[in-house]
Amino acid sequence: MIKYALLSALVWLAVTLLSHGFLGTGGFFYDLPNREMPFGRFFVLYSSAFIIYLAVILKVSRIPSNNKNIFILIFSAIMFRMILLPGVPVHENDIYRYIWDGKAAITGINPYQYPPIQASIKPTSQSLQVDFERLKSLRDEDPESYRRISFKDISTIYPPLAQAAFAFAALMAPGSILFLKTMFVLFDTGVILLLFLMLKSMKQNPLYTVIYAWNPLVLKEFANSGHYDSLALLCVIWGAYMMIREKWTFSGAALGLGVIAKFYPLIFIPFFLIKREYRAFFFSIIIVCAGYLPFFLWGQADYTSIFSGLKTYAQEWVNNGFIYSLIIMPASLFSLNPAIIAKIICLLLYAAIWILIFFDTMPVLKKMFCAVTMLFLLSPVGFPWYFCWVIPFLCIYRNRGLILLSYLLILYYFIFTRDIGGFTLWGATMGWLMLMQYLPFYLFLLFELLNKYRLSKATKRLIQ
Template sequence: MLFGALFYLTSKILQFEKWNYKFLLGIGILFRLVFLFAEPNLSQDFYRFIWDGELIKNGINPYLYTPDQIMEQGEIAFTGINKLYAGMTDLNARHYSNYPPINQILFALSAVLGGGSVVGSMIVLRLIIILADLGMLFFGRKLLQNLNRANHLAFWYFLNPLVIIELTGNLHFEGVMLFFFIWAIYLLSKNKWLWASPIYAISIMVKLVPLIFLPILVKYLGLKKSAIFYILVIAGCIMLLLPFYSSVFVDNYTETVGLWFSNFEFNASVYNVVKNIAVTYFEAKPWELIDTYGSYLKIAVLIIVLLLAFLRKNQSLDHVLSTMVIALALYYFLSSTVHPWYVIFLLGFAIFTDYRFPLVWSCTIILSYYAYSHPDFKENLWLLAIEYIVVIGYFIYELIGSRPKKLYFLKK
């Protein structure tokens, strides 16, 4: 109810003050600074962020050792090592790092500037995320102008309660990925596609999600330009990976990334339906089912993206962005794991289209946190059903019309 009240407050602020740029910018920064010294209480990932940063500061490749291995060996020590190890989840402690190189560089920066203090490193990470959101607002408004859309729509990202709580509050880096992604899309809108390629590569090296959008750019750039763009993006990613490369890096990294497809489940929609049918009527074993489902999910996502890339009209940037929204939404609908902060990336570039179901999702996804009220993180499937009925229902509602419908408070 409190989260819903925040959304209502946001809608009213934007309804009455949408052209007051300085006011909206000021309260957006103020709302973020509220969290400056607060320890995240909805995620423990930040302990692993700082852990990886401390390893790099001490000249150790974070992709080569799990925290469990380091603690068992007892040969490596740095300030706060016991606190960081005790704070992270067992899942984080027993697996290799899955955070791409740009993330690792930012983690190392926080460790250096934080002076060995967990709180100091946490504040540095928080300031980086706030700067990324400001950058997203800057390029977002410019991109909206290039697309002939009202630039105040960018504040539906900047003032969104989910964005502020999950990024600034809980220290997730979707906003950093989104900043570089929107910067790259802005450069594409200005026909500066060569300059956009290294920025796009940096976005991928923050989080891997923008990789799935590369085929969607073929029609927009044309075969020749898109081929060059892909080569430059891949070359940029390789260059960023080189400082961390070792003989076991690829195996460790792909093993950890593969876990997200075949081992984890949280806030799923289609997967929960499949799981309940398979377990109830076919006596399937859940731990075997998720592994099989994960294997098919990779193939399904690839097919969906390729079909959307070549069957939809993607000659204009408007169409490209709309196709990206649909592609990522379908991936999340099919995925077995959809943490609340995942939706922020979808929301971030959906504001450049007519689709508003990601905004609805950014409100309803808070229901998934009900699982945290149980020591064993047991989910309430009825609450998840409400979340997805509302979101998928609005998604279909927007798809079946001649053009996506607008929520009453988002009219230009």
């Protein structure tokens, strides 16, 4: 384990140095044109980290799960994150929106009430003048961060618990990317510790925590890029651990907090009904409502403004969704608005699969795993960091195809540096990059299914 840990640490150190331009490149600084950023070199390093990661996973079953190896696993995972923390985010700028939302909140402005662009638009109403001056002041005190915010004309999409985290960071270290990333890494470390406890509770080898703890995609998206999804993951895995311990009320509380951190844990809440844990179900709903209540009472925000960002996201966002892209091609033949048709079909497909999962006799934890995996695969938006929602469950339900996908998704970022193009069919275009990410995954799944089928046939023959 020590040998692999040291090799991985060297790779992640090289990534951090590369991001700052110390390896003969300009690095990943925001103002550098995307095409000049060294993503090709990053990809080589990422691939090296993934090869080491695969080697460790393959050896885990043969390594004794003693205190020494457990310590090496967890200490190394924390060390990798510490190495990546000072790095420049690789092709990411979401963190600047987190900074804006947090600073707006501690200034006394409801972050849902105004999109950032409002700081540059003088209000027609005198009653809004005070808020305008505050927004303008926020913009002018850190113009670089403001300039780097994407989609300034859209109100924030991030739920209340995320807003609380952003506000806390703004109070403790205004405008600090490092503080925000450190916070997200602490949440991420909490996920690792909970997974370790879960595996022990389930009488599984706790060293399989490495599937999440050393996963290169997780390390890149949280410790380097500073995505806040680790907060929602912490809530979800805490909720799952409480399920295993049959502490249902705590599980309901955790998943309720997960929903107000990132909406996707909402798909897990109805699973309490299977166990007839109605108190946990209603408790989670109450927490979601309580999380939003202060924002409804704050300033002049209403239902429309609080959920306007989410509405825009649901209507307009499409990015890197493979199945959605397959559906939109034939939909283009029959509809003037194929995007809406494709989204509706994806939604109906997911609803049908979710219902099958709900009524299946599999354990609740496996239902959660299947539900979140299918959510990612059927979503019109397949950002790589969204797949991090799936990876913790792979420690328990190990799936080689999904581990492969966690590697392939990094190819998405080549979109910033290479114009690889795509092909057009029936008026809709699919990028080659998307095919490179998903086609090997689906072919591998097909290969696995065929192998299982052959094995089952061979077993039947032996029995006969």
